[in-house]
Amino acid sequence: MSAKEQRQVASDAGLNKQRVVIEAVRIADREGVDGLSMRRLASALGAGAMSIYHYVANKDQLLDAMIDIVFAEIELPPADIDWQSAMRREAVSAQQVLARHPWAIGLMESRTTPGPANLRHREAVTACLRRAGFSVLMATHANWMLNSYVYGYALQAASLPFGTADELADMTEDVYLPQLPPDEFPYLNESAAALLADGYDPTEEFAFGLDLVLAALEPLRASE
Amino acid sequence: MSAKEQRQVASDAGLNKQRVVIEAVRIADREGVDGLSMRRLASALGAGAMSIYHYVANKDQLLDAMIDIVFAEIELPPADIDWQSAMRREAVSAQQVLARHPWAIGLMESRTTPGPANLRHREAVTACLRRAGFSVLMATHANWMLNSYVYGYALQAASLPFGTADELADMTEDVYLPQLPPDEFPYLNESAAALLADGYDPTEEFAFGLDLVLAALEPLRASE
DNA sequence: GTCGTACACCGTACGACGTACACTGTACTA
């Protein structure tokens, strides 16, 4: 066992970049990204605040690494099924991951350098589309569109303060409708009332739009 | 002139909520949302730091107000043209506004209570869709989809560190490609090379996907 | 003219933040 390996084993008990970043993600999940401070993170790891700086250069780099962990959680499109099923799997997985880590969505805007998991992911998606018969240009279009839909959906979903259809119904009745004078907002009132009456479930919303996007992309493909 | 009106006039010279929020938006546009501090904002207004708190309860409420100003900048869908043209106008305007205020995109995730401009906007969009023959449910689907596409596109565009096709070409050649070993990322290399050779212009990307979304929504409409 | 009140505005201070810097202790090599 080399000295380096021994050191590796020794550090299993102590800190390392993985453990630091994973704990940071855990804190952000529980308390939001505003609740994540270097001191807070360090104390959760049972370390002094400055110890963190042995594994990340600064907080910005920590956030970059956190984002890349999130990307790593997203399922890659399976290679052995038709492209629509593959991309549906990938998109659903992405949506679930972003729902688990809502802080990640808002963070993406400010981090411009993609991490390794992000790149691996892009490669796999591009491969899937190209093999399905999309030209380079059309694959680019499809990539933009699918990503736009998934991120945009996640962004909207994150800003909704409820998770289930029941909570939505309660919020609509108790919070939204009282804010909406019927003469000023006739259509929003109509919608709220109608959706409430029908027991509208926002959970199915993602799949609906996703299928529409996939179907819209199908004709862009040069079928083999 | 009543006392209240006089006070109103007097305050034209001093501070008021509008001026505070508008200056905050200006600072965020120039220096990013991280560059916006209460002290910085106050000094830009020629005031003491604590003066701001006479117009907004705290920084969170300031951010809410800033987001609502951004919404107010987005063009409403014109009522006198066909629904696709109207929604295209609205979406293009939204995309331009979000490109002007990229900090706003990341902020939306954390603010859950829509401001008045946001509500007015939703009302106008819903009205446009309902009048075009979409049912309440289908209008809801369309709303989710269009918003997802626009926000998601803006989010992706914001995280790209370039604005023009030339800058993209430079970045690709100098920054991206060197990071991508061809054996590990064959498809990304292929794409980069092909798009570079064809002078790919990302500016047209938004319209392409938007038209696809609008076309995909058309069949959901009960034509009159 | 005087006074009470309301309001716009601000100085100070507190605790928390990110992090520069200089320092420990320990494990290893020579």
Place this chain on the structure above:
DNA sequence: TAGTACAGTGTACGTCGTACGGTGTACGAC
């Protein structure tokens, strides 16, 4: 045994949001 490398830390600085308790000025009432 001395030297070196590195994991981890304590202290301190400047900045942040903002609670609290002011100050000055304009006003209507008398």
